[in-house]
Amino acid sequence: MIGIYARVSTEEQAKRGFSLKEQIRSCREKAGQKDGILEYVDEGLSGEFLNRPNLTKLREDLKEGIITKVICLDPDRLSRKLMNQLIVTEEIEKRAELIFVNGEYKKTPEGMLFYQMRGAIAEFEKAKITERMSRGRREKAQQGKVVRNFQIYGYDYDKESEQLVINEYEARIVKMIFELYTNPNNNFKGVNGIAKFLTAQGIPTKKRVEHWHRQVVKQILMNRVYIGEFYQNRWNTEGMISNRYNNDTSKKIKMTVRPTEEWILTPSPLIIEQSQFDYAQQLLKQGKRRWSGQSKYKYLLSGLLRCVDCGNTMTGRRQKNWGEYHFIYTDEKNTSGAKHKGCRNRIRTDQIDNQVWDKLESWLRCPESLFEAEGNLKDSLEYEKNEIIRLNEELKKNKKAKSRLLKFMTFNEDIDVQEFRTMLVELQNKELEIIKAINELEEEISFQDINKSNETLEAAMDYFFSKEQLLNFEEKQNLIRMVVKEIQVTKCGSVKIFTY
Template identity: 55%
Template sequence: MIAIYARVSTEEQAKKGFSLEDQLKECRKKANSEEVIEYVDRGMSGEFLDRHALTKLRNDVREGLITKVVCLDPDRLSRKLMNQLIITDEIEKRGVELVFVTSEYTKTPEGNLFYSMRGAIAEFEKAKINERMSRGRREKARQGKVLRNFQIYGYDYDKETSRIIINQEEANVVKLIFDLFTKPNDLVEGINGIAKYLTNKGIPTKRGAKIWHRQVVRQLLMNQVYTGKFFQNRWNTEGMLGNKYKSKDERVPMKERPKEEWIPIDCPAIIDEETFKHAQTLLEQSRRRWAKKSKNDYLLSGLIRCGDCNNTMVGIKTTNWGQTVYIYTDVKNYAGAKHPGCGRRINVSKLDQEVWETILNWLNAPEEIAAATERDGEEDTPDFDEIEIERLHSEIGKVKAGRKKLLNLFSEGLDISEEEIRESLKELKEKEERLSKQLEELEKVRKKNDQHIYGKKLLQEAAEFYFSKGQQNLTFEDKKSLIRHVVKEIRVYEDRIKIYTF
């Protein structure tokens, strides 16, 4: 029986015009027989051996069902020389004749040499195509164009301009998700709650699915594109094309490229930077703050930590002289606990009351909070920290440029001793380290100030929710939501407690 093998990838079909029908037609002519079996791989890369039709052909050759194999060109078998030689060797070992339409192949030293040269050229050509395509994509990205439709919820892809544009209906859902996650509300609790809420409301996902999963919501909350920061050339996917043909252990993972290689693209923002940063802070603590509910619900669950041993404290029910008592404790008595805790215990009612009264004192002064927020907003004095940060960035850039210039002068063979170069480079390095340290300190101060201003905003939002509901109408869940909106952590010491806000 004569076998015909044909393969085409979408890329090659578009570039070379060899459709599968063309290949099969030419191969049938070469076979010159009615008794043929056709093995066809559609849209399969020639880089990998594990292809459905090719594997079937190789098996049939081993079973002795095939007497002759006809193929358009050696690069249809594979784009890699090594793989071509493996397939050829398998076929010829069984005494099966291998014939190509575009070239004559003979089992002679000259024929083998020519065959190997063609395979090497095909592999080189494939590598050049990939390199040219990658370079073209990077250049397109540098021109501010988006390479393809990345299917980002909240956005659409405009093919004519190669830009990302806002999908207003989805953008409103994005804002809703961030609001539900970062603001006090009586609708949902945590990521799972948001996923269930969206599902119950019948809001479809980007793919049109009816069910929202918690991981989809989590990925959306972590996506920086919503602040207007979209990067291309961020991920290195080299070698991943063949993952679907490999076992789990052999698959090539996606790797993040160095930041300097990322290409920023203009993208309309949906969420402000402060809200996004606050969402990231909450996500880091989500496992603690929205843990699976126990039989008894505790107002401060997920927020308390022992001030001495640093263990988290959880609520438990115990008995004291026959009476049921609820306490928060840092004791970890489960198998594998790294730190058993120092045995701190505090009455649930006592701590809940103390924390809630503190929160009430904050919430009952909305005028002061509003005034402070307005003063922060109206302040029009120059931001000296910002000016200094900009100056330090400029100085560090000059130092790097000076170091590069020194190395260039030395490489050009100018009359400068190696010792002078070394001394100058050392001075520049020390200066860069000094400037970088100053920059780091200023960045910390600015971040702290930004967080302080945002903390006031969070308190203002909590106050608005509190007064909209009224103290008498607040449910247990409302109180939990209010506390979690403004409190980052509660540290319990022997003689005091300390409340840390955002």
């Protein structure tokens, strides 16, 4: 039996007009017969990888002895990479005769040299095409054009002008998401609550999926495109095309962020005001602490308190004392895996709640006193700075451990390689986690250093004076969070309030 192999990628079809029918016709003419021919065709698949369905089927049929001759238009149809091309060629020639329509290659040193040169040229041509396309997209982005349809919720893509245009229906949903997040109520709290609400309302996502995931909502809240800043060339997707051919999830290539200096800013139509977006980012920074769990009882300062002595956050708790129940804030952590158990710092909720609310009310009535209090704003970042120092020390220890492990693996042959590889992967993952934590803390410090939102304060004042004595618990809590970043408490009961 004769096997004919043909392949064309989507890129080649679009750019050069390669035709599968033409490849098959040429191969059949080369075969010189009509019967006894099996066709193996891969359409729309890159020649960069060997894991293609019909190429795999051809290789299996060769092993079983079904195919005795293979005809292909050109070596680069087998693969665009020289190494893969040589592997497939050798595999075929061990079991069958390999014939190319465009050129015969004799099994002589000269013939093999020419064959390898042809493969190297094909690989170089593929790399050049990729590089030209990437450069072309970057140049287009620098001209202020949107290079493709990025499927951004709230916008449509205009192919003629190559620009983002507002989708009025989706834009209303975006505004609603920001409004629900920055002005929460009892019905839907936090990112997860908004996602459930959108799903319950039957509002479709950009991909027309009925279910909203919390991560999709969070991405919308973090996307600067809604304030007119759309960044192209931000994500590095190099090599990710191989993921579709790789079934091993541990070996899949992940998308990474390029350095900020490589990002290309393209103006986009405004949907959200800057002040509301900035406030949403403030809330997101505290998201884990605010919505980490729903307590049976409500606490006015939930998610804002920290113990000065041990650095733990302080959470609300009901405590029985001499037969009476009292509500307190404490830094004690009973959860499994807590880094620090706390130093038993406790304070009555009514004591500190009233103190903080009275102070906030005086600030809102006299903003000048608030600005004077902000002289200690940088001190509120002391925990973050100390945590960065601790994490850097932990990172050094982890790197030393990894270095010792690598040396041991190098100079000892009689070891269980798989066991040590597992240990190495664990150390590598831990290093990535530490680096991520450091980056998040540095972003927090940077955010606080550059961010001073007078507009947020003005919004808080307007909100306060519009309600005055009619504020309920949730409204008071929301107002405190608009202004207060953190409240630090010492064991002796002294309180220091830090604002945005």
